[in-house]
Amino acid sequence: MTRFLPPILFLAAVIGLTCIPLFADSYGVTLGIGMLGYVTLASAWALFSGPTRYVSLATVAFFGIGAYTVAVLSESMPYPLVLVTAGAVGLGVAIVVGLSTLRLAGVYFVIFTFGLAELIRQLVTWYEVNMTGTLGRYIFLPVTPEGIYWQLLALATATFIISWWVGRSRVGMALKVIGDDEVVAAHCGINIARMKLALFAVSSVIITLVGAIQAPRWTYVEPTIAFNPTISFLTLIMALLGGAHRLTGPLLGAVPLFLLFEWLSAHFPNHYSIILGLVFIAIVFVLPRGVLAFVEENWKRWRRREIKKLPAVAE
Amino acid sequence: MSELLKIEELTKRFGGLTAVNSVSFSVAPGEVVGLLGPNGSGKTTVLNMISGHLPATSGRIALGGQTISGLAPNQIVLKGVSRTFQLVRGLPSLTVGENVVAALAFGRRKLWGKAAQAEALQRLDEVGLAHRADQSAQELTYIDQKRMELARALALEPELLLLDEWLAGLNPTEMATGIELIRSIQRRGATILMVEHMMDAIRALCSRCVVMNAGRKIADGPTAATLADREVVTAYLGEAYA
Amino acid sequence: MFIAALLSGLVLGGTYALVAMGLTLQYGISRIMNLAYGEMIISAAFLAYVLFSNLGINPVAGLVFAVPFGFVLGYLVYGVMMSPLVARARDKASLEIDSILATFGLLFVIQGVMLVLFGANFTSYSYLNDPVTIFGATLATNRVLALVLALVLGGGLYLVLTRTLWGTALRAVAVNPAAAPLVGIDVNRAARLAFALGGALAASGGVVISMYQTFTATSGVVFTMKALIVVIMGGVGNILGALSAGLLLGLVETFVSTYIDPGLTLAATYMIFLAVLLWRPAGLFGRIAR
Numbered sequence: 001m002t003r004f005l006p007p008i009l010f011l012a013a014v015i016g017l018t019c020i021p022l023f024a025d026s027y028g029v030t031l032g033i034g035m036l037g038y039v040t041l042a043s044a045w046a047l048f049s050g051p052t053r054y055v056s057l058a059t060v061a062f063f064g065i066g067a068y069t070v071a072v073l074s075e076s077m078p079y080p081l082v083l084v085t086a087g088a089v090g091l092g093v094a095i096v097v098g099l100s101t102l103r104l105a106g107v108y109f110v111i112f113t114f115g116l117a118e119l120i121r122q123l124v125t126w127y128e129v130n131m132t133g134t135l136g137r138y139i140f141l142p143v144t145p146e147g148i149y150w151q152l153l154a155l156a157t158a159t160f161i162i163s164w165w166v167g168r169s170r171v172g173m174a175l176k177v178i179g180d181d182e183v184v185a186a187h188c189g190i191n192i193a194r195m196k197l198a199l200f201a202v203s204s205v206i207i208t209l210v211g212a213i214q215a216p217r218w219t220y221v222e223p224t225i226a227f228n229p230t231i232s233f234l235t236l237i238m239a240l241l242g243g244a245h246r247l248t249g250p251l252l253g254a255v256p257l258f259l260l261f262e263w264l265s266a267h268f269p270n271h272y273s274i275i276l277g278l279v280f281i282a283i284v285f286v287l288p289r290g291v292l293a294f295v296e297e298n299w300k301r302w303r304r305r306e307i308k309k310l311p312a313v314a315e
Numbered sequence: 316m317s318e319l320l321k322i323e324e325l326t327k328r329f330g331g332l333t334a335v336n337s338v339s340f341s342v343a344p345g346e347v348v349g350l351l352g353p354n355g356s357g358k359t360t361v362l363n364m365i366s367g368h369l370p371a372t373s374g375r376i377a378l379g380g381q382t383i384s385g386l387a388p389n390q391i392v393l394k395g396v397s398r399t400f401q402l403v404r405g406l407p408s409l410t411v412g413e414n415v416v417a418a419l420a421f422g423r424r425k426l427w428g429k430a431a432q433a434e435a436l437q438r439l440d441e442v443g444l445a446h447r448a449d450q451s452a453q454e455l456t457y458i459d460q461k462r463m464e465l466a467r468a469l470a471l472e473p474e475l476l477l478l479d480e481w482l483a484g485l486n487p488t489e490m491a492t493g494i495e496l497i498r499s500i501q502r503r504g505a506t507i508l509m510v511e512h513m514m515d516a517i518r519a520l521c522s523r524c525v526v527m528n529a530g531r532k533i534a535d536g537p538t539a540a541t542l543a544d545r546e547v548v549t550a551y552l553g554e555a556y557a
Numbered sequence: 558m559f560i561a562a563l564l565s566g567l568v569l570g571g572t573y574a575l576v577a578m579g580l581t582l583q584y585g586i587s588r589i590m591n592l593a594y595g596e597m598i599i600s601a602a603f604l605a606y607v608l609f610s611n612l613g614i615n616p617v618a619g620l621v622f623a624v625p626f627g628f629v630l631g632y633l634v635y636g637v638m639m640s641p642l643v644a645r646a647r648d649k650a651s652l653e654i655d656s657i658l659a660t661f662g663l664l665f666v667i668q669g670v671m672l673v674l675f676g677a678n679f680t681s682y683s684y685l686n687d688p689v690t691i692f693g694a695t696l697a698t699n700r701v702l703a704l705v706l707a708l709v710l711g712g713g714l715y716l717v718l719t720r721t722l723w724g725t726a727l728r729a730v731a732v733n734p735a736a737a738p739l740v741g742i743d744v745n746r747a748a749r750l751a752f753a754l755g756g757a758l759a760a761s762g763g764v765v766i767s768m769y770q771t772f773t774a775t776s777g778v779v780f781t782m783k784a785l786i787v788v789i790m791g792g793v794g795n796i797l798g799a800l801s802a803g804l805l806l807g808l809v810e811t812f813v814s815t816y817i818d819p820g821l822t823l824a825a826t827y828m829i830f831l832a833v834l835l836w837r838p839a840g841l842f843g844r845i846a847r
Binding site (some may be wrong): 092170173174176177179180181183184185186187188189192213 | 366367368387388392393397398400404406407408409413416417418420421422423427439467471
Binding site (some may be wrong): 108111119230276 | 590592638641642650653655657659660664665667668670674775781785818820823827830831834835838
């Protein structure tokens with residue numbers, strides 16, 4: 001019976017979430033879109049960075065690629081094809097970045113991804129200024145907010161299922177081994193470079209699609225909007241708060257932090273990034289492996305203490 | 316094909332230091348060969364080159380007539396070479412059973428799921444560790460970690476097993492168990508190349524020894540004769556004892 | 558045009574070299590990958606701006622304030638934020654991840670403070686903006702001064718590190734942190750000092766940059782990125798390597814922006830970075846460790 005409980009709960013949650021736009025007002029749907037977006041981003045980030053410990057700071061690079069592809073192609077292609085193209089562009093960039101950095105020590109990957117968003121932003125700006133002569137584009141797509149919500153929900157569900165499958169499959173085992181000791185991994189027959197590249201590509205395509213699906217919300221897009229580094233930052237904080245090693249970690253991190261950020265940006269628009277930074281530093285210091293791990297460890301410690309007390313009482 | 320492993324003119328340089336200098340030897344199927352030499356003589360470097368952990372500067376390594384030098388470790392594993400490490404390397408975030416499953420899942424047999432778990436238990440049983448399968452690997456004692464590492468190496472179904480000081484750091488009782496364990500692996504027809512300092516173990520297990528000093532091979536032959544060799548004694552103990 | 562580009566390239570390269578020296582000290586000796594480094598640079602640029610436009614103190618004299626400011630900032634950041642991370646780190650890799658994450662948060666804090674204080678506008682001030690002619694090419698005096706300052710400060714640091722006992726101790730930690738205590742070097746103290754010294758170099762770099770470039774509260778990321786690329790090109794912890802790589806990067810950027818397109822300088826920087834990563838990951842002047 002307990003075996004079937006998690007899938008049933010999962011299915012119920014997905015159905016419940018699907019029905020929300022039928023009751024909620026437009027603010028509720030907007031909030032839902034933001035939350036689903038970040039849940040998906042954090043889960044996709046954790047899918048690669050959690051087990052491999054390669055910290056990617058390039059979330060917004062892929063997010064922006066998705067958004068910009070939609071902005072450029074929305075008038076010349078049918079919508080589903082635009083999404084596919086966006087995913088393909090994200091995949092291409094991910095493969096180039098992955099092939100050139102994933103064989104090296106993790107720190108090179110971090111540095112490379114750190115500047116990647118800025119690089120792509122400048123290249124897009126250069127292209128727009130020199131080739132099209134305009135900076136900034138309008139997106140007129142007949143997609144309703146509810147439509148965006150449902151698309152994101154589908155993507156979030158797919159991401160969750162992929163993460164769950166990876167955790168149980170050979171791929172997940174390979175990633176755990178790689179995270180523990182790359183030398184042993186190679187000597188067990190694991191092709192480390194290919195494994196990392198595959199996962200980085202999957203994670204990047206999901207992130208690109210989040211950007212592509214959310215793009216119509218903006219109506220007007222320019223490089224500074226699409227490649228806003230805060231998005232990378234938020235994704236990272238959410239995944240770390242929940243714990244990047246667990247299936248539900250990013251979800252549990254994203255929901256409360258998204259609400260906190262909404263509140264902060266409404267009440268402290270000017271001090272937003274300072275507070276964000278401080279929250280983030282606090283998380284790194286206090287909960288280095290996420291809330292779930294923290295709770296679990298303390299629960300164990302607490303129970304152990306209880307057990308130790310027992311014989312003392314008996315004596 | 317008379318030899319399983321054939322090493323020709325193998326050389327490794329680190330910058331100006333020549334750690335292994337034009338070493339050649341071979342190992343026949345079913346043989347247990349000791350690779351000896353004082354500290355820093357290049358034994359572990361030879362092992363590292365066979366397993367693909369380090370690329371060779373020059374020379375050739377062949378397994379069953381097929382060149383394996385130049386391949387990545389994961390490819391060499393699939394050709395049939397597995398190893399243990401000088402400083403034992405467990406996978407601390409996995410359980411003992413999962414440590415072995417990792418090798419089964421990606422090794423030559425690609426086992427997964429129930430089949431892999433059953434096989435892992437059997438492998439752990441061979442090294443006397445089946446009762447600890449569900450424990451976390453980092454909770455194991457030193458000797459048990461070594462056993463686990465051996466089980467993991469055996470799970471890769473090697474034609475050639477490389478042991479890097481697998482017996483080092485064991486107390487006499489554990490040593491006797493360890494020797495018995497290696498002997499049982501040998502009886503099943505495995506070919507073993509072992510780097511070792513424990514002379515008793517070498518005499519008990521190895522029919523033949525290759526001795527290195529300062530990166531060169533200085534002796535190669537039946538164990539008793541090799542250990543009595545004048546140059547070998549000098550390398551280990553200095554001129555006065557020779 | 559060629560001479561002008563060459564001279565501009567040297568000015569830019571001198572600045573990059575100066576800035577990268579600080580980062581190579583922080584990463585090579587303190588083992589902290591500081592992603593907020595660019596924000597330290599920009600905060601000093603704003604300090605020089607405030608000193609000049611509100612108090613009339615010229616930037617060269619402003620160094621007297623900026624360098625101690627950077628030193629203290631670095632000292633405090635290491636003492637308060639980094640040393641607990643160093644103390645709890647199990648190995649080099651976990652310290653690397655922790656320091657990257659913590660300084661990534663710090664980046665947003667410092668950037669946020671600067672946005673509140675100065676807004677998001679482009680900032681610059683006009684100091685010694687008179688043309689001088691060198692080898693037939695015309696150059697603003699402030700650029701020449703920037704190059705001279707970069708050479709004096711960078712050269713001074715190099716002498717301190719190579720000629721004094723104190724500098725030798727720091728270099729010893731860079732080469733082998735495990736063996737340094739055996740010869741009586743306090744590694745923690747050395748790490749703190751190196752980090753503070755890196756902060757001082759970042760601050761002096763910021764002052765130099767403010768003399769001839771416009772900057773905004775959010776331009777720190779680009780400087781961190783370029784400094785990191787220079788550090789990797791030069792080999793981590795290698796002062797002379799950072800100097801040569803910095804000059805090289807400045808020259809390449811200036812030639813790309815003069816002869817190809819100013820919008821592609823960052824792309825050129827990245828191409829260099831990729832080439833170095835693929836061809837010599839230990840740096841142009843570094844040796845691959847065994």
